[in-house]
Amino acid sequence: MNEAALQLTALTRSFQQGDVTIEVLRGVDFRLEKGEIVALLGPSGSGKSTLLQAAGLLEGGFGGAIAIDGKAAVHMSDRERTALRRDKLGFVYQFHHLLPDFSAEENVVLPQLVHGTARAAAETRARDLLTVLGLSARLHHRPAQLSGGEQQRVAVARALANKPVLVLADEPTGNLDEDTAARVLEEFLTLVRSQGSAALIATHNRALAAKMDRVVRLDHGKLVAG
Numbered sequence: 669m670n671e672a673a674l675q676l677t678a679l680t681r682s683f684q685q686g687d688v689t690i691e692v693l694r695g696v697d698f699r700l701e702k703g704e705i706v707a708l709l710g711p712s713g714s715g716k717s718t719l720l721q722a723a724g725l726l727e728g729g730f731g732g733a734i735a736i737d738g739k740a741a742v743h744m745s746d747r748e749r750t751a752l753r754r755d756k757l758g759f760v761y762q763f764h765h766l767l768p769d770f771s772a773e774e775n776v777v778l779p780q781l782v783h784g785t786a787r788a789a790a791e792t793r794a795r796d797l798l799t800v801l802g803l804s805a806r807l808h809h810r811p812a813q814l815s816g817g818e819q820q821r822v823a824v825a826r827a828l829a830n831k832p833v834l835v836l837a838d839e840p841t842g843n844l845d846e847d848t849a850a851r852v853l854e855e856f857l858t859l860v861r862s863q864g865s866a867a868l869i870a871t872h873n874r875a876l877a878a879k880m881d882r883v884v885r886l887d888h889g890k891l892v893a894g
């Protein structure tokens with residue numbers, strides 16, 4: 669059978685706050701096919717970031733099962749988990765989390781070097797991606813010397829640099845004005861499609877969600893069709 673890019677089975681997550689237990693995810697079942705782009709909607713506090721952190725193997729404390737490209741995460745060692753994140757996943761956050769002391773180009777080169785790509789090839793790939801994203805004249809700028817939209821474009825290039833099977837994005841354009849958000853998302857989706865990655869993208873924006881293949885929504889801890 670064709671492996672899903674991401675499979676969540678009966679995923680649960682609760683947080684203990686003093687005597688109160690908040691059940692954020694109450695049994696999420698979700699299958700994301702290879703190459704599929706899905707929007708994740710839900711009101712503030714519904715658990716979108718919690719779900720993406722689980723899917724990205726960024727935090728423990730979950731019940732249920734997570735598999736990425738057919739590999740079950742539950743029994744992995746920290747080392748295996750790190751390798752899987754490095755080789756199969758790309759992240760875009762609401763705030764870019766770029767390395768402040770490195771140029772735009774270096775921010776896109778570094779994850780490729782960690783992945784094992786030779787420097788020359790990594791630099792070519794970084795420049796190609798940044799050029800597609802309209803940043804050919806900004807390669808040597810550090811993040812602080814870039815606008816918010818430009819920083820998010822660099823973050824997009826970084827997430828896609830290793831051609832991951834799965835891209836996870838948490839409100840990747842949430843900090844941008846409406847027009848810039850639409851443009852950056854358009855470029856993001858075009859790149860994701862052209863390289864065949866799957867993507868799960870949390871957003872509050874239904875117009876942006878409508879550009880994706882499918883919409884799902886978190887509703888009282890369950891994932892339902894958009």
Ligand SMILES: Nc1ncnc2c1ncn2[C@@H]1O[C@H](COP(=O)(O)OP(=O)(O)OP(=O)(O)O)[C@@H](O)[C@H]1O
Nearest residue numbers: 683684685692710711712713714715716717718719
């Ligand atoms: N580390 C934590 N400890 C306690 N509660 C937490 C923790 N992280 C998240 N929560 C709670 O879990 C719920 C879901 O949070 P989450 O950040 O996943 O929501 P979200 O859907 O991403 O919201 P937003 O749209 O505002 O980003 C919230 O009620 C939040 O208070």
Ligand SMILES: [Mg+2]
Nearest residue numbers: 716717718838
């Ligand atoms: Mg969130």
